[in-house]
Amino acid sequence: MMTVINDQGVQDLAHRIRSLSPKRRRALMAVLEKQGVDLSVLDLVRDLFGSGAVPLSTRRPDEPVPLSFTQQRLWFLAQLDGAGSAYNIPMAVRLRGHLDRPALVGALREVVLRHEALRTRFVNRDGVPYQHIGDGTDFEVRQEDLADLAELPRICAQEAAAPFDLEHDTLIRARLLRRSDQEHVLLVTMHHGVSDGWSVGVLHRDLIALYEALRAGRPSPLEPLPLQYPEYANWQREWLDDGVREPQVAYWRERLAGVDPRLSLPTDRERPPVKTYNGAREAFLCPAELLDALREVGARNDATLYMTLFAAYSALLHRYTRQTDVAVGTVVANRGRAEFEGLIGFFANTLVLRTDLSGDPTFPELLAQVKRRALEAYEHQDVPFEAVVDALRLERSLSHSPVFQNMFVLQEAQTSQEAKLGDLEVLPVEVDVQATKFDVTLDLRETPDGLAGFVEYNTDLFDAETIRRFVRHYTHLLASVAAEPQERISRLTELPAAERRRVVEEWNEAPAGLVVEERCVHEWFEGVVAGAPDAVAVEFEGRALTYGELNARANRLARHLRELGVGRETLVALCLPRSEYIVVCVLAVLKAGGGYVPMDPAAPVERLEHVLRDSAPQVLLVDGTVPEGLDTAGVPVVDVRVDAGVWAGLSDADLDRVEGGSGPGDLAYVIYTSGSTGTPKGVMVEHRNVTRLFTATDGWYG
Helix, strand or coil: CCCCCCCHHHHHHHHHHCCCHHHHHHHHHHHHHHHCCCHHHHHHHHHCCCCCCCCCCCCCCCCEEEHHHHHHHHHHHHHHCCCCCCCCCCCCCCEEEECCHHHHHHHHHHHEEEEEEEHEEEEECCCCCEEECCCCCCEEEEEEEECCCHHHHHHHHHHHHHHCCCCCCCCCCEEEEEEEEEEEEEEEEEHHCCCHHHHHHHHHHHHHHHHHHHHCCCCCCCCCCCCCCHHHHHHHHHHHHHHHHHHHHHHHHHHHCCCCCCCCCCCCCCCCCCCCCCEEEEEEEEEEEEHHHHHHHHHHHHCCCCHHHHHHHHHHHHHHHCCCCEEEEEEEEEEEEEEHHCCCCCCCEEEEEEEEEECEEEHHHHHHHHHHHHHHHHCCCCCCCHHHHHHHCCCCCCCCCCCEEEEEEEEECCHHHHHECCEEEEEECCCCCCEEECEEEEEEEEECEEEEEEEEEECCCHHHHHHHHHCCCCCCCHHHHHCCCEEEEEHHHCCCCCHHHHHHHHCCCCCCCCCCCCCCHHHHHHHHHHHHCCEEEEECCCCEEEEHHHCCCHHHHHHHHHHHHCCCCCCCECCCCCCCCCHHHHHHHHHHHHEEECCCCCCCCCHHHHHHHHCCCCCCECCCCCCCCCCCCCEEEEECCCCCHHHHCCCCCCCCCCCCCCCCCCCCEEEEEECCCCCCEEEEEHHHHHHHHHHHHCCCCC
8 A cells, every 4th residue: 555645744754864874764765665655755755865966976086186074174173283182083892702813904904995085194285185095005903912901991092092193194093902812902093084983883894794705715795885085075065066055054054143152061170271182081871771761752752862862961951051042062974875875984064953941841842842953953964064163153262162062972873793703702992082072072872781871071171070970960860851751841850869868958957056046137246246345346547446336336327327218128329439438338228227239439330320220229328429420310329428427426326126127038238240241130138148157157257
């Protein structure tokens, strides 16, 4: 029976297919054909997610080959930062069993001969970089004995950290370490300029096929490649010039308009003025039951596992930063044509997914948004990230990467067949990678044991314990999503029970035996006055006031303020230079029952006028003069030095609480923010907010 799909269904299907890896895409297309989907519909789907009309063509041998756009970016970074290891792709495996060493070495050489990308160097001709493809004769497999297995981690880390010279080195190197006749370790390191994550799988498959053929004395079973990476680089430029670039760039220009590349994660150290690549990794594993539950959450919301994990990651970044506009980088294979799938080379492209977490959405609402943004991004994935950055015209900084600082990756799981080399047992070796491209990269992979992953982080910004806590929070948030998949983001928890108990309960317990008295700030002060009236309280430029004198002056001024209408939670602005009068005035306002608003007389007059208008004080206290240009119309002005005689004859006894019973819950003061991110805003602080510092710090203030 023929299956009918409408036009919208065809487009949705094309977007969904395009979001898959090439391997899964082929499998899905085969299933659709078996299910009887109209072949004309299948052709339309192929057109929608295909690579465009520009044909692929071979190049002339004498024709200079430009770098692809991704290669060009890495070449530029190498010129800017010098040779480094941040863009190395290291691999290490232990081989257990009888190894045919000549066959393995021969297979590695055949892989290099098969793929021109692995024989490529980046040459500079008058400031313009080109690909130079060698003949492969300079590739060698270093073979040596491994005397002590305990040395392996150091050797792997050393190999991963060794930089490549893009102009003079072969951009792949290999070492074969012999532990015994039955155990070897193979190290292979490629530069990202000639490889990517998909290429690693191609290398594995080619190496297995060639090793088994050489060991058996058979010719290579691999079909000749229809083209090489240099053809892709030429085709990419021709294709983007064929009317493809501008519509895709226009989408990204609109989608990323106004994006803030700085995600304000709490760091352990300040960001250095020049970005570094010093890094480390923290590995983790989520159990298989949780992975199955997360797949189910995605399926119920018609979303992929990738979208589910990404939505949870965005929610965690929101919880950490309180930012509602979160931009995260991600990677796509970018191999939309069948001819590219068997090639080793740097095809992968970077996309930016921007998520809006305002309004406290439910997780299904967030997931729907992530799905929509991801499908749009896949539809516009062909334009190189470098062209997107150029189109945004962002102000570049040496301290951070453009557009985003956090990366999210979900790798395709390897099959058990890919973990075999003939009859050898192949065991992955963890490589201590000490370089990173971004502040934080979350790299995940589906495995039979569950969701395996690691967080790669910049060690100049974060300590290991900080990242371990970050990992715990992400895995616990995933568990919270699985348990309460319909909940709002604010209700999901990233804190494990023990950590939540420590933060919420233990850290908020009052010290044993502490009795918190509900008194106002000035009442605490009056208690000190009663105990030591003759002790010096304030000194300034040779002048001193005892506690008794300070209290008496504040009481007299407080009575005058009450005569001017100051009462419970009435605001009084203080525009005073630094002197003992500040302390007198603060205490007087509090004793009168009001709250004070500090104003720096040296601040710009525009800020002073904003504070004055916004707070609408009952009285403005100054010392000598009103700042030049400040409009005080409608606000009574009292000069605490010139007008002091007005209240000199009033009682200096402590005042009773104002009518209505002012207390610890009343305003003590209003402090205005800097206004660096917008209009300054007044923050209201109660008496109890201040007095708790005296009661909850176990005597810090004496």
